Every structure is written in structure tokens, then in C-alpha cells.
Amino acid sequence: MQGQEHSESELLQIRRDKLNTMVARGIDPFGGRFDTTHQPGALRRDFQPDLEVKVAGRVTARRTMGKAVFFDLSDITGRIQCYVNKKEIGDEAFELLTELVDIGDWLGVSGKTFVTKTGEPSVHTETLQVMSKALRPLPDKWHGVTDREIKYRQRYLDLISNERSRDTFVQRSLMVAEIRRFLQDRGFLEVETPMMQDVPGGAAATPFETFFKALNMAMYLRIAPELFLKRLLVGGFTKIFELNRNFRNEGLSRRHNPEFTMLEAYWAFSDFEQMADLVESMVCHLAEKFCGGLLIEHKDDEGNVTRTINLQRPWRRAPYKELIKGVAGEGWFELSLEDKKAKCAELGVEVSAGMVDYEVSQQVFEKLIEEKSFDPLFVTHVPAELVPLAKQNKADGSVVDVYELVINGQEISPGYSELNDPIVQRERLEHQAGEETQKVDEEFLLALEYGMPSAGGIGIGIDRLVMMLTGAESIRDVVLFPQLKKR
RNA sequence: GCGUGGGUAGCUCAGCGGUAGAGCAGUUGGCUUUUAACCAAUUGGUCCUGGGUUCGAUCCCCAGCCCACGCACCA
Incomplete structure (x- = not known):
């Protein structure tokens, strides 16, 4: 809060004066219970005339015409117009509305629905109740x-004043509910595993560190739930999912928020190809339900279509190496590290000095394939170095049985045939830990030794999925309160 | 972390080396079916912050803060 030594600005003082006048007249400016029959937007959408209704909402517009007033009541569902006639409602209530109520205040209204002569569905106001005075x-x-x-720090103002933002966040909520329903309908159980972990595993990101006083130990916010969900596979949960937050201590960007929502699902006795089918059908189901079909149009603020994503099945599936050869030449994988880097310069792909062989290839993949793929693409046969938690391919041990699903120029979902051999898993994690000075989760390896059923697993970045389906250009437009620097 | 752009009234924006403007909101008056209501009048400013240059800085220079975009980082 700001100091009180400065006098309040005029706008604020006027509203405070109105508040005080309400109190002086025995009107509670902050309301109480009001049993509504409809929400504003719902009433307008499914409008019927001559209905006694009670609606409440924020006053977002007011048109005063002498002895009659029109005002709009709004909430996240939309708006409904209310009409007030001075003769009918009485001087006291009329004065309350025209002199003490401001745009921004919350009101509860009772009255009968009707249609004005300009065709606007409206409520003929009989009583008014102040639910909250806005200062x-x-x-x-x-x-x-x-x-x-302001949009991000004071999201409520964005939601009050921008229909597109309201739509996006309502859509997101419905999509998440639909994803849960989709999985539950197929026999998956939702579970919750620790967000505070002793050993942050399941991905290779830098974690956020915290401290648990009672146990006198450092803890980490999870970077992935994977290693706990796999313990549940060991425990006999054969179809499970978790849909919740991960935390990664990395840079902010249009595609990255440090806390983001991840769906992970595991299906015992399945494999990555069946998981690919599952993701494909889930995303198409969402598109048909929320986007009116499998062609997703992204639009700018003027409504011009800026991109069209075609989700029609079957989605393309292609091996990682073939894709790279397609952009970097048939002989790419025979080139020395130096020649690969030289080729990158030719192709306009920036590489840093310390990159090893597979990282250079990965850079080519990210810049020339991932960022340019907008229609769905399942990338398969990914190098084993990139994925330590997946099964190696039986025919070619240098690659793993996974897909990486790219849509809209971003990785949306990985899917694995999960590695369940505890001996191989230990080797791969220790090898990785050696490289990146990470701790190995011994409790996870212990669990694997009791037998984890073979399984397929997926992750889906919910924020990016919602971006793709709603046409949001920034992750901050699909996260209600994106992380910003302290003001 | 680096680069580029931005920060002016509650909001959306214009402006510019001579001390600040519009629209909306607000205030006052008028108006009993309007809807970006309308008509008339009118209030409102730490021009992000701190230095510097200058007779004079919102404007030019330097530093800082915050935001956006890009790069870097990122399973």
C-alpha cells in the first residue's frame, strides 16, 4: 500500500465519499448473500422474456437518460443489460443507482426479463442491492x-476489460476438465505425488530449492512427477495420470514460465506408439469440442488469420535422424564434429563452442525442424543420450523408443516406452549424474528392483497445448498469473 | 546475462529544448427504451527514478528500475 501522507487523488476521494454516504444512509456497501437465479452471460444467452430473475454482477456500463437508466452487469460469463425507471423503483433507489453507484461496483438486481425496442435482452429492475463498492x-x-x-500483474483488470482474455481462460478451464474426463473415461486414475522432493528427478532442469525446518533438510520443488508416478506403477496402479504444476529454475520466455502445468500419464503394458495414438485422439477430441474442428486458426487482434494448424489424422511420424538428414544433408551423421559445426554456420544455425556431437544435431533439430513444424509431427527414434528414462530400441541401441510430438513450432508432448530394467536404468542415471553432477534417486531405483511393469508414458505441456488450441502467442496469455520480476 | 523498443492523466494514446494535449472514465447541468447513448460545460499530471548538459529538460546525455520482443540458457 502507498503512504497516506499524499492526499488521495480526486477520483479515489469521490468514490470514498460515495461509500461514506451509503453507510450514512444505512446501506451496506459490501453486500452479503444474494441468491441469484442466473449468471449475467447465461441469462443473456438463454434468454426468455417475462421471467422473474435475480442476477448479480459488476456494473461495466451505465447509460443515464434522465429518469431512466440502462446499465450492464457483467462477470466472467458475460453481460446482461438492466433497465431502471425512476417512477417504478422510487426516488431512493434511483438516487442510489445514479449518484452513489459507480461503474465498477457489484450489484444484485431482481426483476422481470423483457426485450427493449432495440432488441436487447434486459432485466426490468425492481430491487437493487450493492454487493461491493469499488474504490x-x-x-x-x-x-x-x-x-x-498491468494485464499480468493485475489480471483481474484484464479479465474485467478484455473479452479475449476472458474467453481464453474459460476455455482453458474447460479444456483441463475435458482432459481429466477423457482419461477417466479410459480407466485412468488421477493421483497426486509430491511437489516437494528430496531428489529432483524425471527431467534435467535446474530446480528451485527450499528448506524444510522440521526435518532440517534441503528440499526441491519438483521438475517432474515422473519418478513418483513410476513408483505407483510398481505399486499396481496400472493406469494413472497426474495433472499439476512443475517448477523449473530457468529463463522466462514467450514459451517458458518457471511454474507450468504438466500432464503425465502412465499405462502399464502399453508402449510409446499406443501412447502416441492416445495423445492424437485426445488432442483431436479437444479441438473438435472447443475449436469446432481439426483446422485451428490463429488470429491477430484484428481478426486476421495468421496461422492455420491442420490436426487431421493420421499425424505424420518420422525418425529423428531422417528429419535431420532432410534439412542438413544425407551425410550429416558421417561428418566430424568440426564439419557439423561448419555446416551449421552454412545453415544459419548458431552453435556454442562447448557443444558435443549430439547437441549440435539437437540444435539443428530445434532450429530447422521443431520451430518450423506447425502441423503435428511425431518425431521418433530419438538418440538415447537425450532420453535416459526410456527403453532403448531393440534393433538400434543408440536410439530410444519414444516420440516427441511437435505442434505449433513447440514441443507439446513426449511419449516413451518406459525403461523398467532396474540395472540398465541405474547405469543410465549414473552416467547422466556423472555428466551433470546430479544426484541419483536411490529410492526410485529401489522401487524398480521390485518390478515396474512395462508401460507407455506421456507428458503433455498443458500451457503449450492451450496456446496451440486458443492461438495465444505467449505462455503468459494462458497462465493467469505469469511470473514477473518484483516491482 | 546481451541486444532492440517502450514507460506521458484512472485507462487508451498523441506530442516536444521554452514548462503538457485528445478520447474514454470522473464532476456539473439537460434528457423516460439506450447500448462506444447523446448535448453542453468542466476537473484531473512526480511526463518511471536519480544524476548531467543547458538560461531553461518530459524531450538531449549517463546510470538505474520495470515491461515487451529477440538472443543466450532450457530433456
């Missing part, structure tokens, strides 16, 4: 909030 003015009624910083 600060709302953003511009026409442009809304456009300042990115």
Missing part, C-alpha cells in the same frame, strides 16, 4: 487494458 475506477471501457504489465 478505484475501471480501465477504458472500449480499449480495455493493453499494457502488458
Whole structure:
């Protein structure tokens, strides 16, 4: 809060004066229970005339015409217009509405529905109740909030004033609910595993560290739930999923928020190809339900289509190495490290000095394939170095049985045939730990020794999936409160 | 971390080496079916912060803060 030594600005003072006047007149400015029959948007969408209704919402517009007033009540569902006639409602209530209520206040209204002569579904107001007095003015009624910083730091103002933001977040909520339903319908049980972990595993990101006083030990916010979900496979949960937050202590970008929502699902006795089918059908199901079909159009603020993503099945599946050869030449994998780097310069792919062989190839993949693939692409036969938790391919041990699903120029979902051989798993984790000075999760390896059923597993980055389906250009447009630097 | 752009009224924005403007919101008056209501009048500013240059800085220079975009980082 700001200091009180400065006098309040005029706008704020006027609203406080109105608040005080309400109190002086015995009106509670902060309401109480009000049993609504409809939400504003729902009432307008499924409108019927001559219905006694009670609605509540924020006053987002007011048109005063002498002895009659029109005002809009809004919430996340939409808006409904209310009409007030001075003669009918009485001087006291009319004055409350025109002199003490501001745009931004929350009101509860009872009355009968009707249609005005301009065809607007409306409520003919009989009673008014103040549910909350707003002490600060709302953003511009026409442009809304456009300042990115305000949109993100004060998301409520964005939601109040920007329909597109409201739509995106409502859609996200419905999509997440639908994903849960989709999996539950197929026999998957939702589980919750620790977000505070002793050994942060299941991915290779830098974790956030915290401290647990009671046990006098360092702990980490999870970077993935994978190693705990696999313990549950050992325990006999053969179809499970978890849909919740991961935390990675890395840079912010249009595609990265340090806490992001991940779906992980495991299906015992399955493999990566069956998991690919599952993801394909799930994403298509969501697109048909929420986007009206399998062609997803991304639009700019003017409504021009900027990109069309075609989700029609079957989705393309291609081996990692073939894709790289396609952009870097048939002989790519026979080139020495130096020649690969030289070729990268030719191709306009930046590589850093310390990169080893497979990292250079991965860089080519990311810049020339991933970032340019908008229609779905399952990348298969990925080098084993990149994925220590998946089964090696029986015919070619240098690659693993996984897919990496790319849509909209981003990795949306990996899927594995999960490695369940405890001896091989130990070797691969210790090899990786040696390279990156990571701890090995001994409790996980212990669990594997009791027998983890062979299984397919997937991860789906929910934020990126929602970006793809809603056409959001930044992850900050699909995360309600994205991480920002402290002001 | 680096580079580029930005920060002006509650909001959306213009402006510029001579001390700040519009629209909306607000305030006052008018108006009993309007909807970006309308008509008339009007209030409102740490021009992000701190230095510097200058007779004079919102403007030019330096440093800092925050935001965006790109790069780097990133299973």
C-alpha cells in the first residue's frame, strides 16, 4: 500500500465519499448473500422474456437518460443489460443507482426479463442491492487494458476489460476438465505425488530449492512427477495420470514460465506408439469440442488469420535422424564434429563452442525442424543420450523408443516406452549424474528392483497445448498469473 | 546475462529544448427504451527514478528500475 501522507487523488476521494454516504444512509456497501437465479452471460444467452430473475454482477456500463437508466452487469460469463425507471423503483433507489453507484461496483438486481425496442435482452429492475463498492475506477471501457504489465500483474483488470482474455481462460478451464474426463473415461486414475522432493528427478532442469525446518533438510520443488508416478506403477496402479504444476529454475520466455502445468500419464503394458495414438485422439477430441474442428486458426487482434494448424489424422511420424538428414544433408551423421559445426554456420544455425556431437544435431533439430513444424509431427527414434528414462530400441541401441510430438513450432508432448530394467536404468542415471553432477534417486531405483511393469508414458505441456488450441502467442496469455520480476 | 523498443492523466494514446494535449472514465447541468447513448460545460499530471548538459529538460546525455520482443540458457 502507498503512504497516506499524499492526499488521495480526486477520483479515489469521490468514490470514498460515495461509500461514506451509503453507510450514512444505512446501506451496506459490501453486500452479503444474494441468491441469484442466473449468471449475467447465461441469462443473456438463454434468454426468455417475462421471467422473474435475480442476477448479480459488476456494473461495466451505465447509460443515464434522465429518469431512466440502462446499465450492464457483467462477470466472467458475460453481460446482461438492466433497465431502471425512476417512477417504478422510487426516488431512493434511483438516487442510489445514479449518484452513489459507480461503474465498477457489484450489484444484485431482481426483476422481470423483457426485450427493449432495440432488441436487447434486459432485466426490468425492481430491487437493487450493492454487493461491493469499488474504490478505484475501471480501465477504458472500449480499449480495455493493453499494457502488458498491468494485464499480468493485475489480471483481474484484464479479465474485467478484455473479452479475449476472458474467453481464453474459460476455455482453458474447460479444456483441463475435458482432459481429466477423457482419461477417466479410459480407466485412468488421477493421483497426486509430491511437489516437494528430496531428489529432483524425471527431467534435467535446474530446480528451485527450499528448506524444510522440521526435518532440517534441503528440499526441491519438483521438475517432474515422473519418478513418483513410476513408483505407483510398481505399486499396481496400472493406469494413472497426474495433472499439476512443475517448477523449473530457468529463463522466462514467450514459451517458458518457471511454474507450468504438466500432464503425465502412465499405462502399464502399453508402449510409446499406443501412447502416441492416445495423445492424437485426445488432442483431436479437444479441438473438435472447443475449436469446432481439426483446422485451428490463429488470429491477430484484428481478426486476421495468421496461422492455420491442420490436426487431421493420421499425424505424420518420422525418425529423428531422417528429419535431420532432410534439412542438413544425407551425410550429416558421417561428418566430424568440426564439419557439423561448419555446416551449421552454412545453415544459419548458431552453435556454442562447448557443444558435443549430439547437441549440435539437437540444435539443428530445434532450429530447422521443431520451430518450423506447425502441423503435428511425431518425431521418433530419438538418440538415447537425450532420453535416459526410456527403453532403448531393440534393433538400434543408440536410439530410444519414444516420440516427441511437435505442434505449433513447440514441443507439446513426449511419449516413451518406459525403461523398467532396474540395472540398465541405474547405469543410465549414473552416467547422466556423472555428466551433470546430479544426484541419483536411490529410492526410485529401489522401487524398480521390485518390478515396474512395462508401460507407455506421456507428458503433455498443458500451457503449450492451450496456446496451440486458443492461438495465444505467449505462455503468459494462458497462465493467469505469469511470473514477473518484483516491482 | 546481451541486444532492440517502450514507460506521458484512472485507462487508451498523441506530442516536444521554452514548462503538457485528445478520447474514454470522473464532476456539473439537460434528457423516460439506450447500448462506444447523446448535448453542453468542466476537473484531473512526480511526463518511471536519480544524476548531467543547458538560461531553461518530459524531450538531449549517463546510470538505474520495470515491461515487451529477440538472443543466450532450457530433456
